[in-house]
Amino acid sequence: MDNPLLKPFDTPFNSVPFDRIKTAHFKPAILQLIDEAKRDIDAVVxxxxxxxxxxxxxAMEHTGKRLNIASATFFNLDAAETNDDIQQLAQQLSPVLAEYSNDIMLNEELFSRVKQVHDATNNKMLTPEEARLLDKTYKSFVRNGALLSADDKEKLRDIDKQLAVLTMKFSQNVLQETNAYHLHVQDNEQLAGLPDSILAAAKADAEKRNLVGWVFTLHFPSFVPFMKYAANRKLRKQLYLASATRAMKPNEYNNEGIVREIVALRDRRAKLLGFGTHADFVLQERMASSPAIVLNFLQDLLQKAKPYAEQEIAKLQALAEKDGISPIMPYDHAYYAEKLREATFNLAEEKLKPYFPLPQVLEAAFDAASKLYGLVFELRTDVPVYHPEVTVYEVLENGQHKALLYTDWHPREGKRAGAWMTAYRGQWKESDHQVRPHISVVCNFARPVGDVPSLLTFQEVTTLFHEFGHALHGILADTVYESLSGTNVYWDFVELPSQFMENYCYEKEFLQSFARHYQTGESLPDDEIDKIVAAANFLEGYQTVRQLNFGLLDMAYHTGKFDGDTTIERFEKDIIGDRQLYPDVPGTAQSPSFSHIFAGGYSAGYYSYKWAEVLDADAFDYFKDTGIFNPDTAAKFKALLASGGTVDPMELYIQFRGREPKTDALLKRAGLN
Structure with a gap:
């Protein structure tokens, strides 16, 4: 079979030839490229x-490049454009790739060479990046079992293969459960409160399913507006329960057993490697270097945020009581939060959407990157894509090629929920030339309906800027070695560039430059912008406690508190305890669909969102002092982004800021000081 994954990509910028790749190409290509990579390793040994x-x-750093691109392509498709065949193949390939990784990490002859270099090399004879790579490579071997006995190495192999299958299955189950549910409404009287744009999208969804009426789903652009605007409490509860019971129903997609297995396997793996818990293992390579530091950080913020959260919930309860509702429940939160926002700030988020059509918001993000870093984004129609809705831009700096950026904005059945940045190819330097990255941003924004373009809520505007911040981290990468490039940094540092970009969405002058009505071209009135800025920390106490609860639940799973005897639901509610701000809804739980920690890279790391908020608030405070597009400050931050993981993140931050970060700016921004 002629396999495009095994031939040079004769495409612009050697981009992935999606137009020629079929699902059947992946398995033989990846198996052959694993063999090729093993031969490269044998040559080193x-x-x-x-x-x-x-x-x-x-030499090791340059092995397996073609395999990395092929496997990245496959798993990115599994996330953004999957189907039954791809999902089945993912179940087959995940353990194979885990075994390949172990074949390298547990190769005694290879580790012997690495150890000799590590022990004998004077780091002063290396560049700082080379010294960092040497240290990272040695630690990677040790942290993946190189010092274990032969019997324990086999145990580690078995654990890693099981984890590869289970985490993949977890993600697939969540997607299946998300796609399987829809709320079908035929009586328009049940839809009181829902804006016309949401009703139009729901009617279009019903028509696609050959149904009469309106359809609402668990996908973000449908679920969130329904919970926010639907006056029908019974239907709000119905949709909430469908979301809050995903992957915990008595069917083949139930993730409760998988959660138990993943937690137990991670714990066994950590202990096998000499660590007390999985969190101890993970945090050895984080800015927050121990569970105690993380827990102290979370508890300190919690102590400051909880009184504010309780006051906010009391305000929502007072509103709900006017409708005869007491106590207020979780499925009432978004509805009364929106009412409180309107009453407090005279700010209705739905009325803002016409001022934020997706193309304009994207251009604003591009404009910010141009002002900060001198980047230009040019549309390319000659680069193959994996779906007709995907758009590709060439990123240029001083007229020179810098990167490719793929954008994929709308929900599909084959796309998992949420928003993320990823890469099809990283950045590295090869002798006399640069290999530039191919970056992708994937979101789930509402599709255009008829003549109405995709209109974003303000929260979605910040989501776009967040993921674009991650993308800039990859686009601006400028390192010698790919494994230290772009977002290959400590996990609690990786959210700094993304959360930093969100700050621009609250800057009045910048909002004035792009928030224009999609029909009239009229700028968003200044008083509305003032309301957005004033509402920036609306319900921040509640949001902070909610986020901290997720972080504390994550840490509880990964510090040995889950013994496996209790139910998932009971464990969650015991851990959250008196931090639960609303009455309990029996039969619901977050864990079975908590993809960040059970299928993503955030196990024992969910705290990093809040950790990075300290960094991003402090960093943006510096910009506000000097000018939000100040070229000198931007040049320093650009250097931080370009450096990737070549420098310790705290040292890198100090190089940018001149000192370590302080929490003052975060507490001030959040109104929690």
Whole structure:
């Protein structure tokens, strides 16, 4: 079979030839590329010269490049454009790739060379980036079992293969459960309160399903507006329960057993490697270096935020009581929060949407990147894509090619929920030239309906800027080695660039530059912008406590508090305890659909969102002092982004800011001081 994954990509910028790739190509290509990568490793091991940085550490860095691109392409498609065949194949390939990784990490001859270089090399003879790579490579071997006995290495292999399958299955189950449900409404009297634009999208969804009436789903652009505007409490509860019971129903997609297995396997793996818990293992390579530091950080913020959260809930309860509702329940929160927002700030988020059509918001993000970093984004129609809705931009700096940016904005059955940035190819330097990255941003914004373009809520505007911040981290990468490039940084540092970009959405002058009505071209009135800015920390106490609860639940799972005897639901509610701001809804739980920690990279790391908020608030405070587009300040931040993981993140931050970060700016921004 002629396999495009095994041939040079004769495409613009050597981009992935999506138009020629079929699902059947992936397995033979990946298996063959694994063999190729193993031969590359064998060449490193068999080098007769004494091991040194160049013939061992740097040589390893250049192995498996084609495999990395093929596997990244496959798993990115599994997230953004999957189907039954791809999902089945993911179940097959995940353990195979885990085994390949272990074949490298547990290769005794290879580790012997790495250890010799590590022990014998004077780091002063290396560049700082080379010294960082050497340290990272050695630690990677040790943290993945290189020092274990033969029996324990086999146990580790078995655990890793099981985890690869289980985390993939977890994600697939959540997607299946999300797609399986829809709320079908035929009586328009049940839809009181819902804006016309939401009703139009719901009617279009019903028509696609050959149904009469309106259809609402668990996908973000449908679920969130319904919970926010639908006056029908019974239907709000119905939709909430469908979301809050995803992957915990008595069917083949139930994730409760998978959660138990993942937690137990992670714990076994950590103990096998000499760590007390999975959190101890993870946090060894984080800015927050221990569970105690994380828990102290979360508890400190919680102490400051909880009184504010309780006051906010009391205000919502007072509103609900006017409708005869007491106590207020979780499925009432968004509805009365929107009413409180309108009453407090005279700000209705739905009325803002016409001023935020997706193309304008994207251009604003591009404009910010141009002012900050001198980047230009040019539409390319000659780069193959994996779906007709995907758009590709060439990123230029000083007229020179910098990166490709793929954008994919709307929900589909084959796309998982949420928003994320990823890469099809990283950045590295090869002898006399740069290999530039191919970056992708994927979201789930409402589709255009008829002549109405995709209109974003303000929260979705910030989501776009958030993911674009991640993308800029990848686009601006400028390192020698790919494994230290772009977003290959400590996990509690990786959210700094993304959360930093969100700040621009609250800057009046910047909002004035792009918030214009999609029909009339009229600018968003100044008083409305003032309301947005004033409402920036609306219900921040509640939002903070909610986020901290997720972080504390994550830490509880991964610090040995889950013994496996209790139910998932009971464990969650015991851990959250008196931090639960609303009455309990029996039969619901977050964990079975908590993809961040059970299928993503955030296990023992969910705290990092709040950790990075300290950094981003402090960083943007510096910009506000000097000018939000100040070229000198921007040049320093650009250097931070370009450096990737080549420098310790605290050192990198100090190089930018001149000092360590302080919490003052975060507490001030959140109104919690």
């Amino acid at each position: 068999g080098n007769p010269a004494p091991p040194d940085f160049g013939n061992t550490i740097a």
